[in-house]
Amino acid sequence: MHTSCRKIRTGLRRSPSSKHPRRHPPLPKHPNETLKSFAAGDPSAALRHLLSSSNPDYPSCSSVLYRLARSRLFTELDTLLLFIRSHRIPCPNSLFSALIRHFSLASFPHRALRLFFSIPSFNCSQKSPSLHTFNHLLDALVNNGCHDESRRLLDRCSEFGLRANHVSYNIVMKGRLRRDEYDGARQVFDEMRQRGVRPSVVSYNMLIGFAGQNGDLSKAMSLKEEMVKQGIDPNCVTYALLMKGLCSSNNYVAARKLMFDMEYHGCKTKAANFGVLMSDCGRRGDFDEMKELLAEMRRRKMKPDEVIYSILVNYLCANGRTDEAYKVLVEMEVREGLRPSAAVYRMMVDGFCKVQDFERGLGVLNAMLVGGHCPRLETFGALVLGLAGGGRMEEVWFVLEEMERRKMGSGLGLGAWRSLVEGACGEFHGGGDELLRRLTLKGFAGGDEG
Numbered sequence: 001m002h003t004s005c006r007k008i009r010t011g012l013r014r015s016p017s018s019k020h021p022r023r024h025p026p027l028p029k030h031p032n033e034t035l036k037s038f039a040a041g042d043p044s045a046a047l048r049h050l051l052s053s054s055n056p057d058y059p060s061c062s063s064v065l066y067r068l069a070r071s072r073l074f075t076e077l078d079t080l081l082l083f084i085r086s087h088r089i090p091c092p093n094s095l096f097s098a099l100i101r102h103f104s105l106a107s108f109p110h111r112a113l114r115l116f117f118s119i120p121s122f123n124c125s126q127k128s129p130s131l132h133t134f135n136h137l138l139d140a141l142v143n144n145g146c147h148d149e150s151r152r153l154l155d156r157c158s159e160f161g162l163r164a165n166h167v168s169y170n171i172v173m174k175g176r177l178r179r180d181e182y183d184g185a186r187q188v189f190d191e192m193r194q195r196g197v198r199p200s201v202v203s204y205n206m207l208i209g210f211a212g213q214n215g216d217l218s219k220a221m222s223l224k225e226e227m228v229k230q231g232i233d234p235n236c237v238t239y240a241l242l243m244k245g246l247c248s249s250n251n252y253v254a255a256r257k258l259m260f261d262m263e264y265h266g267c268k269t270k271a272a273n274f275g276v277l278m279s280d281c282g283r284r285g286d287f288d289e290m291k292e293l294l295a296e297m298r299r300r301k302m303k304p305d306e307v308i309y310s311i312l313v314n315y316l317c318a319n320g321r322t323d324e325a326y327k328v329l330v331e332m333e334v335r336e337g338l339r340p341s342a343a344v345y346r347m348m349v350d351g352f353c354k355v356q357d358f359e360r361g362l363g364v365l366n367a368m369l370v371g372g373h374c375p376r377l378e379t380f381g382a383l384v385l386g387l388a389g390g391g392r393m394e395e396v397w398f399v400l401e402e403m404e405r406r407k408m409g410s411g412l413g414l415g416a417w418r419s420l421v422e423g424a425c426g427e428f429h430g431g432g433d434e435l436l437r438r439l440t441l442k443g444f445a446g447g448d449e450g
Helices: 003-007 031-041 043-051 058-070 074-086 093-105 109-121 131-143 147-155 166-178 182-194 201-213 217-229 236-248 252-261 271-284 287-299 306-318 322-334 342-354 358-370 377-389 393-405 414-427 432-441
Strands: none
Touching: 043 058, 043 074, 058 074, 058 093, 074 109, 093 109, 093 131, 109 131, 131 147, 131 166, 147 166, 166 182, 166 201, 182 201, 201 217, 201 236, 217 236, 236 252, 236 271, 252 271, 271 287, 271 306, 287 306, 306 322, 306 342, 322 342, 322 358, 342 358, 342 377, 358 377, 358 393, 377 393
């Protein structure tokens, strides 16, 4: 995700030879805009330019900082942070929050921790670090498995002049639940209330979801009643979690009844609630009930969203009902005006490959590529395997070319290559030589002679 930042074209590259000298465009009014454009193409060079600047300012520094972070050039980023600190360049809290997120995504939680503790040494607001930044650090620790560190940091919140809010406690609870420690999460929850912090609906939903997922429906239901007594209204997610727990316990009828009782309790039914029921129907192969639920949504004037359609496509394809799945895909685009996601396209292509309808699979692949999505390597491999086995070599070359454009050519399995060789040797008089020539032209084989 982050490496794509290095490939942004800035238009700074010039042809090595030209008959007439090119006129330089006028400089923008703000010099930092030039540096920002420079950083997009070569952040390291932009850093060198900035370090030699006689009058650095925050906009210039931040544009290079963010580009270095996105490119994961953290050594250079540390150099720039030291430069910013030594020059006493004013920094907002949002800068530290953003950098902590980048460190988290790169799996460097302790870099995030060190940055947070260094904030007072920068030229920033007296209210720094902010609670928002503190919560980002807690999240970075939890997301990288540093659960004990997050708990200790929460206990030290007051040392930074901050008072933890429900978001802070929710993050630490999330870490406990990820380790299957319901009692630990409940302890954090109770501590939150003891310290005068009001739990949010999200706080309760986390506990309800865990209890329902682990088959403890009585505990999940009692938590829902507890939140009502505390004056916190359950939302559609609360009911969806309870419904999911009931479905996991093979009690679809009770889950369906709970959904239809929601509005009586003052909570409007959403697509997510229908999605829970449809997923359970798909798991059990009850496609008639799935269609009935879709019809019920329309009777309620509810527009099915992309998630609802993806559930339908997924389970229909998994059960070999690709014709019905394709009709759903067309309905999604034509009737609802929804653009299929990459996941929906992949389900459909994989579905056609599963039933060996490679021609229609190729058609969906084309639509997928036009939509700017990229198939998985397994999808490409299945198409090559099926098309080559049927002797449709021109379509195979098209698929291979698309793979090569995405640098995925080396990932084909042995079975796909075997089918490719067999299909090519049967189609071309040149046999293996012709295959080698075509692959060389498309970049899959070296062109060295001798």
